[in-house]
Each structure stands twice: as structure tokens, then as C-alpha cells.
Amino acid sequence: MNVAQGIKEPLIYYQQHPESKYMDAVKEGLMALKDVHGYVNGMYGGDENLHGNDPTQGSELCSAVEFMYSFESILPITGDVFFADYLEKIAFNVLPTQVDDNYKTKQYFQQVNQIEITDKSRNFFNDRVGRIVFGTTTGYPCCVTNMHQGFPKFVQNLWYATADNGLAALVYGASKVNAKVANGQEVSFTEETNYPFSDLIKFTYNTKNDNTFPFHLRIPEWCNNPVIKVNGQIQKYNKEKIFILNRKWSENDVVELQLPMNIAFSRWYENSLGIERGPLVYALKLEEDWREVKTEEFDDTFFEVTTPSKWNYGIIENQINADSLKVDISASYSDYPWNLPNAPISIKIKGRQIPFWEKSMNSTGKIPIQSHPYIELYTPVEELELIPYGCTTLRIAQFPVIDNPRNR
Numbered sequence: 001m002n003v004a005q006g007i008k009e010p011l012i013y014y015q016q017h018p019e020s021k022y023m024d025a026v027k028e029g030l031m032a033l034k035d036v037h038g039y040v041n042g043m044y045g046g047d048e049n050l051h052g053n054d055p056t057q058g059s060e061l062c063s064a065v066e067f068m069y070s071f072e073s074i075l076p077i078t079g080d081v082f083f084a085d086y087l088e089k090i091a092f093n094v095l096p097t098q099v100d101d102n103y104k105t106k107q108y109f110q111q112v113n114q115i116e117i118t119d120k121s122r123n124f125f126n127d128r129v130g131r132i133v134f135g136t137t138t139g140y141p142c143c144v145t146n147m148h149q150g151f152p153k154f155v156q157n158l159w160y161a162t163a164d165n166g167l168a169a170l171v172y173g174a175s176k177v178n179a180k181v182a183n184g185q186e187v188s189f190t191e192e193t194n195y196p197f198s199d200l201i202k203f204t205y206n207t208k209n210d211n212t213f214p215f216h217l218r219i220p221e222w223c224n225n226p227v228i229k230v231n232g233q234i235q236k237y238n239k240e241k242i243f244i245l246n247r248k249w250s251e252n253d254v255v256e257l258q259l260p261m262n263i264a265f266s267r268w269y270e271n272s273l274g275i276e277r278g279p280l281v282y283a284l285k286l287e288e289d290w291r292e293v294k295t296e297e298f299d300d301t302f303f304e305v306t307t308p309s310k311w312n313y314g315i316i317e318n319q320i321n322a323d324s325l326k327v328d329i330s331a332s333y334s335d336y337p338w339n340l341p342n343a344p345i346s347i348k349i350k351g352r353q354i355p356f357w358e359k360s361m362n363s364t365g366k367i368p369i370q371s372h373p374y375i376e377l378y379t380p381v382e383e384l385e386l387i388p389y390g391c392t393t394l395r396i397a398q399f400p401v402i403d404n405p406r407n408r
């Protein structure tokens with residue numbers, strides 16, 4: 001958590017001491033963190049000490065919340081969309097999965113590959129205070145206070161005033177803003193969207209008076225071909241990272257932003273595979289059995305979660321291309337999409353079980369390296385269902401890769 005808090009320090013200092021080395025230091029630090037401790041979800045192995053990039057190490061809820069707050073502090077100083085992308089990655093993947101649907105209990109640590117949540121030992125700091133189960137008083141109390149800061153501060157950062165007396169939407173979510181622009185005129189925009197699940201974002205200017213001011217829109221780095229329309233007219237896009245609409249706004253003017261989401265593959269610990277689509281990381285869907293537990297150590301009850309589903313799947317190497325994946329997007333969205341039944345997107349990919357990838361210390365065992373062609377002798381090819389990481393409680397999000405089946 002100290003790393004998540006401290007990562008912004010050079011750029012906070014930069015405001016009074018504007019040398020480019022402070023600007024560069026944060027990204028260099030983030031890259032080093034990713035290289036040595038990084039996960040596909042944007043977090044890092046930090047179960048008290050920094051603890052490497054094995055996806056069964058823990059990352060603290062406070063680390064996610066403080067990481068977000070660091071990006072929220074850095075973004076208005078730099079205007080660099082890299083930090084907006086990173087902020088959304090934590091907000092839309094890491095944060096939703098670490099609290100329950102009622103926002104009452106939380107995990108102190110979560111794992112990227114997480115196959116059971118029980119009050120038993122893991123290969124990380126464990127002082128027998130329930131660091132992985134969903135509880136209120138379990139874990140250390142820092143997380144129960146921090147958990148409520150994540151989304152409110154995120155919402156505070158959906159809109160910014162700009163130095164050119166306009167408005168900027170650099171992070172996206174359904175919202176309404178009242179702001180002062182130009183020479184202090186009060187204006188209002190409504191933002192309607194099911195982002196990050198939908199790629200469409202609609203802004204409506206709902207102010208009686210006409211006003212001339214620039215409206216800044218972030219184009220995420222994962223999006224190569226955005227479509228920007230004003231009152232139905234497509235705007236010319238020239239690879240800007242922040243697209244500026246500088247015009248006279250009249251009541252009911254509509255800006256439509258479409259951010260097509262491409263599939264991205266990445267490799268992590270032991271060459272494990274991560275799968276992303278736009279701002280969302282995808283993970284193997286595992287059924288959940290929730291069980292309320294009372295023990296003498298805690299004043300209140302807590303929840304353990306286990307699964308009857310098989311989890312020890314690898315992805316077949318020749319399936320690692322966007323054309324092999326089937327993406328299913330629901331026609332409607334729940335008000336609370338962050339759970340298994342309401343997950344609005346699923347992706348199908350082919351894999352097979354790896355029989356010798358077994359449980360170890362209540363986590364997955366070490367990820368098998370690639371090149372096990374003999375797996376074909378044991379297990380059939382199956383279609384695996386992936387859903388957004390933020391909708392899972394148990395999951396595999398960094399997959400072993402299996403060599404292509406032999407032609408026989």
C-alpha cells in the first residue's frame with residue numbers, strides 16, 4: 001500500500017519543481033513494478049512485502065484504492081491519458097471483485113488466480129486474522145475504511161475543468177456535471193453509457209444558453225479507431241490522445257463517442273497468458289458457493305467462497321488470436337453488473353485441462369510452463385467461458401499456455 005500511495009510523489013513535487021525527470025520517474029517506477037511484481041490486472045504482488053509476480057500472491061484492497069487515488073492526483077497535473085487508462089483498469093477490474101455486492105464485506109488480499117477463499121494458510125503474510133476471506137473486521141482495519149473511498153473519488157474525477165476554460169471528460173462513467181466554463185458561465189452535460197461494458201458514450205449539452213468553450217475527450221491507448229460524432233456528424237480524427245471539440249454549444253447538442261474494443265493478449269509470470277478487451281481483463285468463470293462462518297477469533301461472521309467448477313485449464317497456443325474468440329455482449333445491462341449472474345459480456349476460447357496442475361497451499365500450484373504436448377493424451381479440448389474479471393470472485397486470469405495439439 002505504501003508503494004501505491006508513494007508512486008505519485010515525484011509528480012506532486014513536480015508542481016513546485018517542474019523538471020522533466022520528475023515527470024518521467026513515475027512511469028519508470030510503474031514499469032519496474034510491472035516487470036518484477038506485475039499482474040495482468042494492473043496490480044502487483046504485495047502481500048505486506050512486495051512479493052513478485054506469481055498470480056497467487058496477494059494484493060491489498062488499500063493498494064487498489066490508493067493506486068487509484070495516485071492516478072487521480074497525477075492525471076490533472078499531467079493530462080497524460082496513460083494514467084486515465086491505468087485508473088480505469090484498477091477501478092473496473094480490481095476494485096469491484098474485492099468487495100461483496102452489498103458493499104459490506106471485503107477481502108484484505110485478493111489473488112489474480114484465486115480458486116478458493118477460505119480462512120486457511122496461503123503462501124503470503126498470514127497472522128491468522130482472515131486476510132483473504134470476505135469480512136468486515138477480518139484482515140487489518142485499514143481496508144474497511146479505504147474500501148468506501150474508491151468509487152466516490154473515482155466519480156469526483158470523471159470531469160475536470162481545463163486550463164483553456166473548458167471541460168474535460170478523461171475517465172468515463174454515467175454521470176451529470178454542472179460546471180463553469182468560458183468566462184464563468186454555468187453549463188451542464190449529461191453522460192449516458194454502459195461503459196466499460198459498452199463502447200458507446202453519449203454526452204448531451206443541457207443548458208438553455210449557448211456557450212462557446214472547448215470540450216476535451218480522452219481516447220484510450222487501447223483504442224485505435226474511435227468514432228466521434230457531434231449531432232450525428234462524424235469528426236475528423238488524427239490520432240489525438242485527447243480530442244478537443246472547440247465550438248459553440250446549444251441546448252440538446254449531442255456528442256457520441258464510440259471506442260471500439262479490441263482483444264489484447266499479454267504474457268506474464270512463467271509466460272502465462274492474459275486476455276483483455278478494451279478496459280476489461282477477462283477471467284475463467286467459476287461457479288461460487290458462499291458460506292457464512294463464525295469462529296471464536298472474530299466478533300462477527302465472515303464468508304468463505306469455494307467452487308465446484310474445474311479450474312486447471314490451459315489455453316491452446318493456436319487459439320491465441322482474436323479471430324478464434326467468440327465475444328457475446330448482452331443486450332441489456334443490470335444496475336449492478338459486478339457479479340457472476342449479471343456479467344454482461346462473455347468470451348469463449350478453447351483450452352484443455354492440465355491434470356498435473358493441482359492445488360497447493362489452498363491456491364493454484366505453480367503455473368506449468370508451456371511445452372507439454374503430451375497433455376493431449378489425457379484431456380479433450382473444451383470451450384472455456386471467460387467473463388470480466390470485475391464480475392468474478394473466483395477465477396483464473398493468467399493462464400498456462402499449451403502447445404498446439406499434434407496432427408495425428
Ligand SMILES: [Zn+2]
Pocket residue numbers: 001060061062063140141142143144146
Ligand atoms: Zn488495507
